[in-house]
Amino acid sequence: MPINLIGVEPLYKELNHNTTLSLVRFLLQGGVLMNTGIRSKLAKPVDLKNLREMLKDRLDPKKQRLVVCGDTGCSVCGSRELAPAIEEVLQERGLAGSVELKVTGCLGFCEKGPLVLVFPGAVFYQQVQAEDAAEIVEKTVLRGEIVDRLLYTDPADGRKITCAYDIPFYKLQTRTLLETGWYINPLDIDDYIARGGYAALAKVLDGMPPEAVIAEIKEADLRGRGGAGFPTGLKWEFCRAAAGNEKYILCNADEGDPGAFMDRSLLEGNPHAVLEGIIIAAYAVGAKEGIIYIRIEYPTAVLKIEQAVRQARELGLLGKNILGSGFDFEVIISKGAGAFVCGEETALIRAAEGKVGEPRQKPPFPANAGFRGMPTVINNVETFVNVPLIINRGAAAYHETGTESSGGTKIFCLVGKINNSGLVEVPFGTTLRQIIFGIGGGIKNGKRFKAVQTGGPSGGCLPEEMLDLKVDFKDLAQAGSIMGSGGMIVMDEDTCVVDLARYFLQFLKSESCGKCFSCRVGIQRMLEIYDRLTTGSASIEDLDLLEELAVTVKDTSMCGLGQTSANPVLSTLRYFRDEYLAHVRDKRCPAGVCRSLFRYSIDQDSCIGCGSCAEQCHAGAIVEMEEGCYSINPELCTRCGACVEACVSDAITKG
Amino acid sequence: MKIVVQMTLNGLRIDVDEGMTILEAARFYGMNIPTLCYLEGLSPYGACRLCLVEIGMPGQSKLVTSCTYRVEEGLVVRTDSEWVIKRRKMLIELYLATCPSSKVIQDLASKYHVTTVRFTPWHEDCILCGLCVRMCAEQMQGKAIGFAHRGSNRRVTTPFDKESEVCRLCGGCMYVCPACQSRCQGPQEEQPVCNACLNLQQPCLDYFEDKMCFMDPCVACELDANREVKAKRRP
Ligand SMILES: Cc1cc2nc3c(=O)[nH]c(=O)nc-3n(C[C@H](O)[C@H](O)[C@H](O)COP(=O)(O)O)c2cc1C
Ligand code: SF4
Ligand code: SF4
Ligand code: SF4
Ligand code: FES
Numbered sequence: 092m093p094i095n096l097i098g099v100e101p102l103y104k105e106l107n108h109n110t111t112l113s114l115v116r117f118l119l120q121g122g123v124l125m126n127t128g129i130r131s132k133l134a135k136p137v138d139l140k141n142l143r144e145m146l147k148d149r150l151d152p153k154k155q156r157l158v159v160c161g162d163t164g165c166s167v168c169g170s171r172e173l174a175p176a177i178e179e180v181l182q183e184r185g186l187a188g189s190v191e192l193k194v195t196g197c198l199g200f201c202e203k204g205p206l207v208l209v210f211p212g213a214v215f216y217q218q219v220q221a222e223d224a225a226e227i228v229e230k231t232v233l234r235g236e237i238v239d240r241l242l243y244t245d246p247a248d249g250r251k252i253t254c255a256y257d258i259p260f261y262k263l264q265t266r267t268l269l270e271t272g273w274y275i276n277p278l279d280i281d282d283y284i285a286r287g288g289y290a291a292l293a294k295v296l297d298g299m300p301p302e303a304v305i306a307e308i309k310e311a312d313l314r315g316r317g318g319a320g321f322p323t324g325l326k327w328e329f330c331r332a333a334a335g336n337e338k339y340i341l342c343n344a345d346e347g348d349p350g351a352f353m354d355r356s357l358l359e360g361n362p363h364a365v366l367e368g369i370i371i372a373a374y375a376v377g378a379k380e381g382i383i384y385i386r387i388e389y390p391t392a393v394l395k396i397e398q399a400v401r402q403a404r405e406l407g408l409l410g411k412n413i414l415g416s417g418f419d420f421e422v423i424i425s426k427g428a429g430a431f432v433c434g435e436e437t438a439l440i441r442a443a444e445g446k447v448g449e450p451r452q453k454p455p456f457p458a459n460a461g462f463r464g465m466p467t468v469i470n471n472v473e474t475f476v477n478v479p480l481i482i483n484r485g486a487a488a489y490h491e492t493g494t495e496s497s498g499g500t501k502i503f504c505l506v507g508k509i510n511n512s513g514l515v516e517v518p519f520g521t522t523l524r525q526i527i528f529g530i531g532g533g534i535k536n537g538k539r540f541k542a543v544q545t546g547g548p549s550g551g552c553l554p555e556e557m558l559d560l561k562v563d564f565k566d567l568a569q570a571g572s573i574m575g576s577g578g579m580i581v582m583d584e585d586t587c588v589v590d591l592a593r594y595f596l597q598f599l600k601s602e603s604c605g606k607c608f609s610c611r612v613g614i615q616r617m618l619e620i621y622d623r624l625t626t627g628s629a630s631i632e633d634l635d636l637l638e639e640l641a642v643t644v645k646d647t648s649m650c651g652l653g654q655t656s657a658n659p660v661l662s663t664l665r666y667f668r669d670e671y672l673a674h675v676r677d678k679r680c681p682a683g684v685c686r687s688l689f690r691y692s693i694d695q696d697s698c699i700g701c702g703s704c705a706e707q708c709h710a711g712a713i714v715e716m717e718e719g720c721y722s723i724n725p726e727l728c729t730r731c732g733a734c735v736e737a738c739v740s741d742a743i744t745k746g
Numbered sequence: 747m748k749i750v751v752q753m754t755l756n757g758l759r760i761d762v763d764e765g766m767t768i769l770e771a772a773r774f775y776g777m778n779i780p781t782l783c784y785l786e787g788l789s790p791y792g793a794c795r796l797c798l799v800e801i802g803m804p805g806q807s808k809l810v811t812s813c814t815y816r817v818e819e820g821l822v823v824r825t826d827s828e829w830v831i832k833r834r835k836m837l838i839e840l841y842l843a844t845c846p847s848s849k850v851i852q853d854l855a856s857k858y859h860v861t862t863v864r865f866t867p868w869h870e871d872c873i874l875c876g877l878c879v880r881m882c883a884e885q886m887q888g889k890a891i892g893f894a895h896r897g898s899n900r901r902v903t904t905p906f907d908k909e910s911e912v913c914r915l916c917g918g919c920m921y922v923c924p925a926c927q928s929r930c931q932g933p934q935e936e937q938p939v940c941n942a943c944l945n946l947q948q949p950c951l952d953y954f955e956d957k958m959c960f961m962d963p964c965v966a967c968e969l970d971a972n973r974e975v976k977a978k979r980r981p
Contacts, residue, residue, distance in 0.1 A: 605898065646829075
């Protein structure tokens with residue numbers, strides 16, 4: 092496959108990161124077609140149509156295609172070696188011209204990576220390694236046979252499933268935003284255009300007045316996916332109406348929640364969709380300049396969006412007089428040094444201006460006074476990806492999915508103690524139970540479900556009773572949690588909620604900007620109480636104090652970080668009070684996590700006196716009292732649990 | 747020409763100039779709101795959170811800091827509602843625990859009848875109100891000091907913790923600091939809370955959603971140390 096280095100060279104120049112380098116090399120070795128050389132600009136909407144017509148054969152459903160997931164999860168599990176191996180096999184068999192190899196963004200089912208899809212038929216192979224390359228090409232590509240051992244087995248009935256769409260994990264989802272990622276090479280604008288990319292932009296520029304675009308977005312009830320869920324159409328309308336002849340579009344790609352990677356996946360898997368959404372937004376509000384604020388910790392996403400911007404500019408989809416409409420728009424990419432608080436919109440604006448990333452009091456809202464004091468629309472990556480979809484399908488068709496107040500689908504990062512962790516997309520209004528037990532396949536190792544935390548570090552923990560809650564901005568808030576940007580961390584019975592709340596507070600303690608006294612000191616004081624709780628020195632009054640403190644921080648802090656930092660505390664106090672009481676009254680940690688509140692001891696009846704526990708103990712806490720009789724000194728024991736693993740006869744108990 | 751907006755302050759309809767903050771408007775009309783990080787002549791900063799007031803109609807109201815919130819037509823503000831007082835008292839308790847040696851903070855505690863501290867005293871000498879930073883930059887044209895780090899590590903310092911070449915040792919920063927004025931030697935000087943001036947607290951026995959009394963500090967009533975704040979709403 093021809094590799095044209097134009098457009099690739101600049102990528103190399105910016106590399107200083109080892110993994111990025113190998114990733115790009117891997118993408119290259121995978122035979123990815125980069126730019127096809129210097130391109131002429133698309134001067135009119137019809138030029139775009141013609142180009143799409145020219146690229147039509149890329150859509151041929153009969154064409155044989157191998158799709159390899161190139162996202163972080165699969166790369167570290169081996170897809171980095173897998174793609175070149177497949178490429179080599181294809182070359183050897185002389186198939187390089189007829190069979191297409193695509194390295195894409197995240198395919199979603201990270202739990203089973205590295206993933207390979209074979210088209211036609213969407214044959215799904217899991218945990219594929221470089222050694223399997225020859226067999227896949229040999230059997231599936233050449234002879235249409237299935238490699239049985241690489242198929243997914245449904246744990247429910249032990250049945251092997253061939254087609255990706257039949258796997259419950261995918262079948263139960265509504266993958267509208269993520270679907271395109273299966274078919275396109277994120278580094279190639281032509282792939283996106285072939286699949287209808289930039290058609291929405293052409294439609295908008297070809298005779299849709301900005302007001303009509305805003306009306307369409309409003310009718311679709313698109314709500315911001317970055318956390319607060321503010322109606323996007325309304326935001327655009329405010330910005331359009333605001334006084335000022337210089338307006339800006341800001342794309343919030345700062346994704347800082349631990350365990351969340353929706354925005355990264357979209358940027359890595361389908362960067363042009365983000366860009367198209369941004370350009371349409373700019374047209375709707377009358378902005379001439381846009382900024383994509385992205386964290387530097389996402390080197391691959393940075394690389395891909397930079398490539399996307401470059402390619403779009405080359406085709407005249409960015410710059411002066413876009414598609415002959417007289418509309419000018421440019422995008423710059425601003426790289427932030429990843430701070431959670433910089434995701435907050437006012438802090439992000441300051442950071443993009445080159446100032447310290449600290450939130451400021453609203454109002455004035457960014458729609459009136461944002462970047463450089465000018466009216467600014469700031470939206471999340473996923474919000475922008477929804478925009479072309481709404482324009483293409485029409486608001487009414489788009490709104491067929493979702494609930495009355497929120498149209499469309501939402502991407503969640505399902506992680507934690509769950510069987511099928513990965514990226515899932517469901518309509519608003521899907522219940523937590525459907526997501527966790529249907530798509531997620533339930534809890535790992537047959538354990539009991541305990542809680543799910545939605546919305547990142549400042550979300551709330553919801554218990555089993557709330558599993559039938561419909562996932563929606565309003566319902567989640569009523570239950571004491573938030574939608575956040577879509578993190579979903581599932582916990583099993585071995586998780587201590589007191590320890591958990593403490594963990595999140597610790598994160599927020601160092602991520603708060605520290606300006607508000609209430610947020611900075613309140614979080615530290617809550618942590619002091621948690622220290623007492625987890626060491627068994629808390630009193631019953633401490634629980635009331637904790638609650639009073641939490642609501643104070645919530646009510647009196649300036650930005651969303653402080654205001655939501657109390658959620659993990661208040662929601663666990665509300666739903667798991669018994670567990671707190673166990674820590675306070677009985678000095679006991681029911682889940683056996685808080686190290687000061689349990690002890691390991693050796694059950695002398697089961698102990699066979701082998702001494703392997705004593706060998707493993709790094710603290711020297713296990714001593715042989717008399718011949719073949721071991722015991723643990725609780726003073727020295729650090730509760731690491733190494734002895735439990737070492738014991739051959741399960742004689743060591745926790746209690 | 748000045749534009750005048752109409753708003754409601756503690757139940758009173760008042761006219762104020764557009765562009766004023768709630769704090770300025772309230773002070774103009776004689777309602778005191780406690781502050782730690784605000785000083786006339788310096789830009790508002792919104793860090794101490796003490797100046798919070800309740801805005802909006804009951805049921806949909808929220809707390810905002812009055813020093814940074816600008817007046818709007820039809821705004822309804824309560825400077826001393828039950829909600830405000832409760833949260834403010836908790837903040838004062840936190841301040842006491844952070845900086846028990848500050849007279850400004852001890853006075854606030856007495857005024858708001860904060861008599862216990864349920865946290866371990868830290869004995870810090872800075873509450874990060876940022877007055878010194880703004881004083882230096884905005885009045886002394888020094889820009890010698892600023893904030894470094896974030897979250898619990900945030901502190902005021904010179905760039906890279908090096909001795910400043912631009913500081914003129916004018917002392918402006920120390921002059922405005924609420925934390926480094928040492929407290930008076932009350933009867934309980936060892937305690938995190940002094941409360942020697944408890945009679946500065948508003949002594950009204952009744953509690954109203956809208957503040958009723960303009961005397962601040964109040965000198966009309968006698969001290970009743972055992973009294974609890976009673977909630978009593980006007981019809
Ligand atoms: C502490 C904090 C962190 C945030 N982090 C993000 C983030 O990483 N990405 C994001 O899109 N929005 C984040 N937000 C929400 C933004 O402030 C803002 O609401 C959002 O970008 C608006 O876009 P939307 O309307 O499309 O959701 C964060 C908010 C807070 C308070
Ligand atoms: S609430 Fe916390 S993070 Fe937000 S501005 Fe205040 S101190 Fe900073
Ligand atoms: S003494 Fe130095 S740091 Fe303080 S206000 Fe004056 S110039 Fe600034
Ligand atoms: S040193 Fe004093 S004035 Fe400066 S921030 Fe700290 S408390 Fe405020
Ligand atoms: S005076 Fe308003 S927050 Fe400090």
